[in-house]
Amino acid sequence: MANTPDAAVAPVQSSTRQQALECLRELVGHPGAEFHDGQFEAIEALVDAGRRALVVQRTGWGKSAVYFVSSLLLRRRGAGPTLIVSPLLALMRDQVAAAARAGVRAVAINSANALEWDSILEQLAADEVDVLLVSPERLTNPSFRENQLPELIRRTGLLVIDEAHCISDWGHDFRPDYRRIADLIEQLPESVPTLATTATANSRVVHDIEEQLGAGVLTLRGALGRESLRLGVLTLADSRDRLGWLLTHLSDMPGSGIIYTLTVSAAEDTARLLSEAGHHVLSYTGRTDPADRERAEQLLKDNQVKALVATSALGMGFDKPDLGFVIHLGAPSSPVAYYQQVGRAGRGAANADVLLLPGSEDREIWQYFATASMPSEEKAAAVLSTLADAGSAISTVALEARVDLRRTPLELLLKVLAVDGAVERVGGGWRSTGRPWIYDAERYARIAEARVDEQDSMVIYQDTAGCRMEYITSVLDDETAAACGRCDNCAGRWFPTDVAAAAAESAGQTLRRAGIALEPRLQWPSGMDRLGVGVKGKIKADESIFEGRVLARLTDLGWGGALRELFAAGAPDREVDPGMLQACVQVLREWSGADGRTTPWSGGGRPAAVVSLPSRGKPRLVESLAQGIAGIGRMPYVGQLQLQHGGPTGGRGGNSAYRLAGVWDRLVVGPELNDALADFQGQSILLVDDLVDSRWTLTIAGRALRQSGAAAVLPLALAQAG
Structure with missing residues (x-):
């Protein structure tokens, strides 16, 4: 009797291995293909034991073979379709193509194929799909979460989390939406096997993933060295x-x-x-x-x-x-x-x-990019307070007008708060759940420290x-x-x-090539009335600036290095470097149409005078740049705009609505500048600045100059952020 269990299990194992090997050979298109070390062990754990497994193997090892072969075997045994959470459209395209080679009926639901969703849902209902790939962002979509996900969970035969390092705060490509998967795993019956795969995980990331997969995880970790x-x-x-x-x-x-x-x-x-x-x-x-x-x-x-x-x-x-x-x-x-x-x-x-x-x-x-995925305690508190006070759902656009965050970091913060259960996405936008949320300063400090260690x-x-x-x-x-x-x-x-x-x-x-176009703002941000600024819709043509020029972006390979040094925290204010001034002159020369390739001065005509923006951080730099250009271009420098009400508020990085509110009515044409401009009514003005970020400072300064009689305002700046 002691031998009975082994005798009973052996034929199943043998059958599973043979069936799996046949599927593998169909998948790779090679009749002599064999499993790599660990591949069948993972398949066996999923198909025969219904376990949760983590596979950490080098790129090219064949992780996708594990879940496609497992999917086929489970489907043959009557299981429902496999649900694969996959992070990239390119990855989905490759996986669907690979699945088709092995006879796996795979489909994807993502932002790029919205017109196909109804057809895909019909195929799922008819049990004509073996593998469904979804992006992690789908898991936060209210319609998908409420209408499709419950049925998927009920029928799922295998859950696959591809590029699973995205689950972990410690992963190099952490994505808040991936944290939703832990909730998804909890909703699945214990009998449904789960597979997480990644090629890029150190021990800290592995332990983090194991904790989120739950108890009893089988971790198969191979050598990462690549002989090729x-x-x-x-x-x-x-x-x-x-x-x-x-x-x-x-x-x-x-x-x-x-x-x-x-x-x-x-x-x-x-x-x-x-x-x-x-x-x-x-x-x-x-x-x-x-x-x-x-x-x-x-x-x-x-x-x-x-x-x-x-x-x-x-x-x-x-x-x-x-x-x-x-x-x-x-x-x-x-x-x-x-x-x-x-x-x-x-x-x-x-x-x-x-x-x-x-x-x-x-x-x-x-x-520059180190802490992009980490929420600010101050910003998180502002978002939570705003949503709590609203009492109903608020769209991201409307929330952006009430909280000083740009769209991308705001959406990232909302995802983090949603994963932590403090907010939820519903039809119409976002709303507070009322659950308490505590900023985990210690956790974020550990992550920041880990990032520095990785850089070292x-x-x-x-x-x-x-x-x-x-x-x-x-x-x-x-x-x-x-x-x-x-x-x-x-x-x-x-x-x-x-x-x-x-x-x-x-x-x-x-690298010495200088000059990039600076597009003018054409539309006022929505919700400005909430911030006490009575504008909306399109910016009037007779109040807008024209297309301008910037010497370079701070991230450029060429002039970017010198500009990053110039605008680094604590860098002293000094007069413009002669080489940088000459580069700006070259930008103006090309902008004027002298190269025969560009529209002369972007349609605004040659400027008759030069005006500079006041700068609290780099006054010598801006004034010397404006005076230098005026001298070389034989245009009079007539002065700078005047700050009032303490000047612009806020720093770099805020969203459009708050950035506009921070400069509204704070830049004016003072009496002296107004007198000087009297000789240039109906002519173009060159407006000089140092660093451009949101473009609202230039927009409001240009509006003031247009209202004082300038026919066109042509902005020129040394650097553009980002």
């Missing part, structure tokens, strides 16, 4: 040399690949430079239209472009097995994020090259004399970390270090 990757670091003097290196050696890189940058402007500038030099590349950022993103992904997969120059917007889930290289123009802020991005390469090829070109400005950019680890990675693969995997708590024998420290530099003089000069010209 050849890592290297090349430290060059500056952005000029780094871009010059790309121009010199991009053609030598194997196959097609990805060039990662830290900012949107860097991606766009780099793509333009490489394209102008004859390289077939495209930029890919958060600003790229979704349809253009999909097209760019396909062109890269088809090897129709040499590279996509991308921000982190191209990351999780993008699957091109033969991707030949990944180059980083600037280092990501953590080894986890870096490993996730380099994992795009060499998934189905024996060799792929990975090169990091770190920049001196990296730390500044890391700090990236610096160590750059400077280490040891094996780079061993270091990066050991930081991810891989106990099997070992020397790779392939990286530049193990086997010597495998990449050239020279920069062609012509390429460096071309890169230098790009």
Whole structure:
């Protein structure tokens, strides 16, 4: 009798393995395919034991095979459809295509296919769907949560949480919507198996995910080292040399690949430079239209472009097995994020090259983005108070007019508060639940400290004399970390270090290139009456500023570095640098139409005089810039506007409504300036400022000048935030 359980279980295991292997071979299209270590163990835990499992395996290991094979086997046993929570549209497209190859009927519900939702719901009702992929944001949608989710929960045969590090505060890509999954797991019957997968999790993230999955989690964690990757670091003097290196050696890189940058402007500038030099590349950022993103992904997969120059917007889930290289123009802020991005390469090829070109400005950019996902106690309290006082649901737009937060951070804060149960999204907007909410200062301090540690680890990675693969995997708590024998420290530099003089000069010209368009505000923010400002709708044509110019963004590769230093906290006020002044003059020269390519002065005509904005932080800088431009351009400098009521209130980063209220009626044309402008009635005025953020200061200053008789106001600023 003692042998009876084993004898009974053995045939089931054998049957499950054989069936699973047949599904795997259909999925990958190879009759001789075999499971990687750990794949069948995960499938068995889900299908035969109905367990909750966490799979932490390197990119390319085959995590999607686990849940597609499990889905097929469970469906054959009468289970309902698999629900996969997946973070990216690109990931969903690849997964649906992969599922179809194995005969899995997979569909997705996301923001990009709203017209298909009714058809998909009909298929679900008819039990014609094996796998449903949804974005985590769907879980917060009131209609989906109330009308579709209960039935899905009732019928779900397997729950899959893809890119599960997003659950964790400690993950490099924490998303508040993912925290909803813990609630979803609690609603599922205990008999429903759950699978969480990720390639990028250290021990702290793993423990966090395990706690959210619940008791009895089976964690299968494999070696993270990638034999196909050849890592290297090349430290060059500056952005000029780094871009010059790309121009010199991009053609030598194997196959097609990805060039990662830290900012949107860097991606766009780099793509333009490489394209102008004859390289077939495209930029890919958060600003790229979704349809253009999909097209760019396909062109890269088809090897129709040499590279996509991308921000982190191209990351999780993008699957091109033969991707030949990944180059980083600037280092990501953590080894986890870096490993996730380099994992795009060499998934189905024996060799792929990975090169990091770190920049001196990296730390500044890391700090700029470091606390983006952490709520401010003051802002959270303001949101909760406003919702509690309202008594009914408030739309995000209306709430934005009552709380001094921009749309994106406001939406992020609302998601955090919703996950914590303090607010809820309903038809018509957001409302308070009445549940108490306490700001967890200790938790956020720990997260901030962890972010700094991660940044330090990236610096160590750059400077280490040891094996780079061993270091990066050991930081991810891989106990099997070992020397790779392939990286530049193990086997010597495998990449050239020279920069062609012509390429460096071309890169230098790009970096010296100055001037970006500054679009005027056309519409007053909604809800201004609540803030005591009686404007709404479109800004009157005779009160608006014209299109202007900015020397550069603070995040630009070229002038961005000098401008970040100029506007850094504690930086002294000083007269404008002669080189920066000359760059502004060049911007004006091109703006005037002298290059034959632009509309002369954006349709406003040549300015007759120069006026500056008053600055409490950089008065010498602004006045010297205005006077310098006036002198070189042979235009009279007639003075600056006057502050009243204490001048503008609020700092950078607030939302449009509050930023406008903070400058409303606080910038006026004083008596002296008004007298000086009397000689320029009906003519254009050049309005000079230092740093542009929301554009409302320029808008209100320009409005005052227009009301004083200026026919056009043309704004010029040194820098634009973001």
